[in-house]
Amino acid sequence: MKKCIPINKGNYSSMEPPERLEQFDKYRSAGWEEEYAEYRKNWSEFAKKQIVSEYPLQVDAELSNVCNLKCPMCFRSKDAYSKKSDNVLMKYALFTGIVDEIGGKVKALRLSLRGESTLHPRIVDCVKYAKAKGIKEISFLTNGSKLEKNLFEELLLAGVDWITISVDGLYDTYNNIRRPLKFEEILQKIINMNEIKIKHNRHRPVIKIQSVWPAIRENAEEFYNTFKPYVNLIAFNPLIDYLGKDEETVIEYIDNFFCPQIYERLVIGADGEAIMCTNDEENTQHIGNANNQTIYQIWHGKKLNSIREIHKRNDGFKNISVCRKCFLPRKTHGDEEATVNGRKFIIHNYVNRAQDVGR
Secondary structure (H helix, E strand, C coil): CCCECCCCCCCECCCCCHHHHHHHHHHHHCCCHHHHHHHHHHHHHHHHHCCCCCCCCEEEECCECCCCCCCCCCHHHCHHHHCCCCCCECCHHHHHHHHHHHCCCCCEEECCCCCCHHHCCCHHHHHHHHHHCCCCEEEEEECCCCCCHHHHHHHHHHCCCEEEEECCCCHHHHHHHCCCCCHHHHHHHHHHHHHHHHHCCCCCCEEEEEEEHHHHHHHHHHHHHHHHHHCCEEEEECCCCCCCCCCHHHCCECCCECCCHHHCEEEECCCCEEECCCCCCCCCCEEEECCCCCHHHHHCCHHHHHHHHHHHCCCHHHHCHHHHCCCCCECEEEEEEEEECCEEEEEEEECCCCCCCCC
């Protein structure tokens, strides 16, 4: 039975013309082109062939589980999550220990997951350290609130390769979602970043911005044209059920789903707890702890291997609660079309999933 293995599902760059997509990859891979090509090939192939590599292709080391915003569509808005006292910054010694092990073995390191990574006081030191140890691609997702000129320039000089900034909508829409941030301020920060890159004659870090689709549905072309001169890639994602409001009875699944993430990446939370995947925000599946285990031990450990075996069964993912509610196995339908600068594209919304921020 052929498995359905969606690679990089959920975040779409359909607004971009082919030449911009090619340029983004060109800048990402500059200086390690052959290794990059192999890395991207393996990202798909290892999942499709269920190959457990010696080390994960990417490690996500969550520098911060603290966030300075409370956006209406974020899982942090759930009562059950907000009552937790797990706001943690990763200890620098833990971070360097992880990097000491994976340097030269793991190509990509992401410094974010559930929190705002720029709140970590040593984020620049973390980037420098990882670069010195041979990590090829260092990235993080951010709301951009702390990316003032000085910090961005320090990160650029430290060697960060890729920054993704969440910019949900234009003007009042953005202000309402990303409260207390202001649209004019985040736009100016992004303009400043581009100027600093020009000043240093650097293509990296590549800058990607992304929005939830409902926030730009009515003015996608204006959104795209506003940011295009200053960033390398513009993307969007249909709204997923971060708030956990969808009853399982309404969820429809794709046939023969098989999860790719358990063959691609390993996530280490800010407290050192290993997390099954990037979609298990509440860490319901305990697979190890980097405070007393190596990345190798966790990646090849009984707990993660057991999860891999469960997923190999027909509809095995349904045996794990967080997987049943994940967006990866959910059906989508191309029920919406949009146009940006004459380019038409389809929005792949999730079946029976409200596309209203906060629902």
